[in-house]
Amino acid sequence: MAAATRNLPAYASQLAGQAQALVQQALQAGASDAEVILRESDEFDAQVRMGELETLKNSGSRGVGLRVLLAGDEGQRVGSSSSSDLTPSGLGYLVASAIALARISSPDPMQGLPEPSAFGAFDGELDLYHESVYSLPDKERIEYARRVEAAALGADARITNSDGGSFTAATSLKVLANSRGFVGASRGSYCGLSAVPIATGRNGEMQRDGWSSSARTLSKLESPEQVGAEAARRTLRRLDGRRVPTQRVPVVFAPEVARSILGAMADAANGDSIYRGASFFTGKLGAQVAASSITVINDGTLPGLFGSTPFDGEGLPTRRTVLVENGVLRSYLLNTYTGRKLGLPSTASAARGLTGNPGISTHNLFLPAGEQTPEQIIAAIPQGLYLTEFLGRGVNMVTGDYSRGASGLWIENGELAFPVQEITVAGNLKEMFQNITAIGNDLLFRSATASPTLRIDGLTIAGA
Amino acid sequence: MTVDQPSFFSAKFGITPALIERCLGEALAAGGEYAELYFESVASTSLGVDESLVKSAAQGVSAGCGIRVLAGERTGYAYTDELSPERLLRAARTAALIASGPAKQSVVGLGSSLREARPRLYPAPAAELDPELSTKLALVMRADTAARAHDRRITEVRASYADEVRRILVAASDGTYTSDTQPMVRLNVFALAKDGNKTARGNAGGGGRVELSYFEGAKSPEYFAREAARQALLQLNAVPAPAGDMEVVLGPGWPGVLLHEAVGHGLEADFNRKKTSAFSGMVGQRVASDKVTVVDNGTIPSRRGSIHVDDEGADSRENVLIENGILRGYMNDKLSAKLMGTANTGNGRRESYQQMPMPRMTNTYMLAGEDEPEDILRSVRRGLYAVNFGGGSVDITSGKFVFSASEAYLIEDGRVTAPVRDATLIGSGPEALKYVSMVGHDLALDEGVGNCGKQGQWVPVGVGMPTIKLDRMTVGGTGS
Structure with missing residues (x-):
């Protein structure tokens, strides 16, 4: 039996036992194989706006999912069901429903659970769970949200309004068990801080931007003051933006948007x-x-990261x-x-x-850091776009056609010259992947998908 | 309608008026001004056919209660997926913590006067367990067969069916005590066309708050299958979309997503109450050409965005947002209506019991004008004619919005010519509709596939529009 329940409290073992019992119940009801997932999560969220507490949310929930397989000569049929009702009658419904659904599905020779030899769990310490995300009393968590917003609001007189500051904490537990002997449990924790300030420009035009920090433990969270100041800096630099004429130029993708290029690569490689x-x-x-x-x-084994x-x-x-x-x-x-x-x-x-x-x-999907600083990458461009935010999705994974709303800063003679907005960036991903001509040295895992700054040549900017 | 027989939540979960009153009392015990219990039970089914095999068949049930307490502009929220008195009372006490002081508000006795919404806009399915699985599956199989039969270049088809029955019960300290049963059905077809080394995709689907018999009429599985196949085949020979500012004609129906992004979100009252919307303070001002009248209407029978009551228990309504180009009002919920001193428009919606309600759109569309669609196209020398879109998005504060065309054509000298590849259109919400110079008489609503996301919450919506011409809009292609 492949058991992956190390370092877990007795409670998780108890849930693992429940999951295994449900697997047995499905087998007794006629399933040839079964797989159960149990999830529990809780969340705390405090939102502060203009210095006042706006919302406070505090709750938890659980759910169970069952997948059953019915083997036959032409392959296996599959059916699945899910429920938030973990009472015996709720679980009885779950089993009956999954089997009824499997009966109407088609036999498929490729369908079925993995071979038992494939099961297992990464054996190293992944450092995914820290009680500390809930260690602060409510009052201090609200204070975190207030501080992050205050840092943004206080950064500059042009910051006139705010969409708020927030502090979030959450933990989750997942248990997976199947009829081929696998049972595993894993816990995770999360805490995050964010601020979304709003600035007013010379003509009364408003801009918002935001920044956040998140971690699996409170001690790795950036300070509210750091996050708030960065949110303010990003918002202020968008003020008094203009459009630029339609043209073809090199585009420098800041890390927070470059990661979507890696995401597109993963989508293209999706089996x-x-x-x-x-x-x-x-x-x-x-x-x-x-x-x-x-x-x-793509690496699921990096300690402490959100994709592990x-x-x-x-x-x-x-x-x-x-x-x-x-x-x-x-x-x-x-x-x-x-x-x-x-x-x-x-x-x-x-x-x-x-x-x-x-x-x-x-x-955790990432592109290892290169040699150049972001400043060096920008300095090499006589005329181009430093892209900091996308609007909309606009990506066709069948053809690779790519067309998205964008905003950022215009590059003139190797320097950031003025903010640009209401433009689109378009190309084709097949060519864009080939046209990555510079990689920054600034890889940082702010989320599970992370990229350094990237330069991509030959994109079309549509504007005025 | 007042009923004597036990309601769904009473019969299934033992939720009695006395328990609700106790929870509301507990929720207000720390000095809150308003408390609300939102009970929700959802049963869903989905079936997927892929490579002509029934590869997925799933059902789910979930139930829970969200408890909200308001104290001034503050909101306390807690939810539970166990509907026992202990859990409900605990959630009420958690939500109550937003206020701190002695109880100020007493709870109105609910008695037995539950107001069950009369099913006038959509049917109220009775059965919890599904007697019709094979009927539903037959619809998906028909779609698969029809898409494959359409053309030999259609190489892959994925067809799916999804439905849900959502039952809600809202009880609040202002006397609200309402329930509704909200069905939803959707059929979807994805087709892939291959010709030599060219590959293209097509997507089509539809549905609404309807019974299965809906798919036996004009909107049959074959109709959606042909539509998906047609779009995929069309895209095989698409040319690069143009880039830059040009005249744009939008076809009727789903292109109404323009309104949803350009003005809809910006007119949700929460953003305007906080003055974070590009439309803040603009009621009474011109935001569109005088040919433009936009409404949000939750009361159209059978539509995906329609609701008898919103998720705060208020009746849905038809609300005029823009009248002949002048901004008339915002869409709000109880909190924004109270804080802004305006009437509740019945737009308080939420994704589930785990989330707080906020102002959301229902069915948003532009009223028909008088122009002939052919005349509109003939009036364009060089431009884009876009008839189908993927999704869209908006930055509420700057007002910049995008929407992505999945079926569009060049217009050359008044004639519709080559199909173009996918392209995003971008504009500025408070400005874009000022360029509407012609409005067709052919108002159509979308097929019923729209989902709208806001602050991580998704709700079903509808959009609609007649054929319109915008004298200027930015098209984000790669061509010249």
Whole structure:
């Protein structure tokens, strides 16, 4: 039996026992295989606006999801159900419903749980849970939210209004158990601070921007004063923005938007799109899909980070996967089903919600830092855009067509000259990946997907 | 309607008026001015056909109660997914902590006068468990078959069906004691077309607060399948979209997402009460050309965005937002209406019992004008004709908004010519509608697939519009 319940309180073992009992109940009701996920979470959220407490939220919830399989000659049928009702009658409904649903689904030879030999959990210390996120009394948590907003409001006279400051804390527990012997539990904690100040420009025009810090432990959170000051700086630099004429220029993606380029790469490598030919990465394994300087890694085993977890949504141990190495596509992102469709092993990328079949997601997705400072990258550009925010999604993963609303700062003779807004940035991802011509040295994991500053050439700016 | 038989929450969870009154009393015990219990029970089903196999079949049930206490501009919120008296009272005490002082407000006796919304806009399904799984599955299979049969270049089809029945009960210290049953059905088809080394996608879907028989009429699975296949095939030969400012004609129906982004969000009262919207303080001012009248209407039968009552128990209404180009009012909820001293427009909505309500749109659309759609297209020398969109987004404070076209064509010398690839359109909310120079007589509402996200909460909405011409808008393509 692959057990992944180390360092957990007795309570988690008790839930693991409940999950295993539900697996047994499903087998007794006729399932040939079954998988149960139990999730518990709680949250605290304090919002302060213009110095006054605005909302206080404090709650918790739990839910259970069941997936059952019915084996037959032509493959396995699958059905799933979920519920917030963990009473015996609620669980009885869950089992009956999942089996009824499996009966109407089609037998599929690729369907089914992973092979028992694949199960397990990452064995190292992942440092995902800290009680400290709840250690502050309510009053001090509200004070954190007040301080982060006050730091933003007090930074400059042009900051006239605010969408507030917040402090959030949350913990979660997930338990996964299946009929092939896997049982695992994992806890996580989160705390975060954010401020969204609003500044007024010369013509009375308003701009907002924000900044936040989040961590798994209170001690790693940036101070409210740091976060508030950065939120103010970002808001002020947007004031009195203009449009620029339609043209083709190099674009420097700040880290907070560059990460979406990595996200697009992961979407393109998503096995679910690959096997059906719905991604422009289909059939490109081993091919040059990005500039030769580009390496992109997906790693679920980095201690303390938000994308880390000991096992994936099907109970496979997480690992480090190189997606792109020196511009060459080395791996797709696969769960068991999409792996079988492609004749490849799972990359432990299964994502499991309470309901439905496992999907696919990344863990910590990043591009290792380069050599140049962001200033050096900007300094090399006579005319271009320093992109700091996107508006809308506008990405077609089938064709790679890319067109998004944007704002940022205009680069003139290697320096940031003035803010720009109400423009679009457009290109095609296939070419954009190839046209990454500079990588910054500023990689920082502010979220599970992280990128240093990137320069991409040949994008079309549409404006005045 | 007042009923004598036990209500759903009373029969299923033992929620009695006496328990509700106790919880409201507990919620107000620390000095809050308003307390509210929001009970919700949701049962959902989804079925997916992929590669002509039924690959996913799922059902879910969830139930819970969110308890809210208001004290001035402050909100305390707590929720529980166990509806026992102990858990409910504990949540009430947690929410109560937002206020600190002795109780000021006493609770109005609810008696047995539960007001159950009469099902005039949409049916109230009775059954909790699903007797119709095979009927639902047949719809998805039909969509799959039709999309594949449409053209040999259609290589992949994914069709799905999703429904839910949401029951709500709202009881509040202002005497509100209301319930509603809100069904929702949706059918979706995704098609992939391949020709040589070219691949393209198409998406179509629809539904609303309707019964299954809806799909037996004009909006059949075959209709949505053909539509998805048609769009995918069209995109195979699309040329790059142009880049820059130009004349733009928007087709009827779903392009109404323009209104949702350009003006809708900016007219939600919470942003205006806090003066964080680009439309703050602009009631009575011109925000669009005089051809433009925009309403938000939660009372259209069967529509995805329609509700008998909002998630604070207030009746939904038809509200005029912009009348002949002049801003008339904002959409609000109980809190914003009280703080701004205006009437409640019945737009207080929330994603689930785990979240606080806030002002949200229902069905937002522009009223029809008098122009012939053909004349509108003929009037454009060089521009873009966009008839289908993906989603959109807006920065409320600066007013800048985008929406992304998934089916659009070039207009050359008054004629619709080549289809173009996906492109985002960008504009400024308080300015964009001033460029509306022609409005068609062909008002249409969307097919019923819209979801609107705000502060992490998603609610179903509708949009609509006649064919319109904007003399200027920025198109974010890569072409010239």
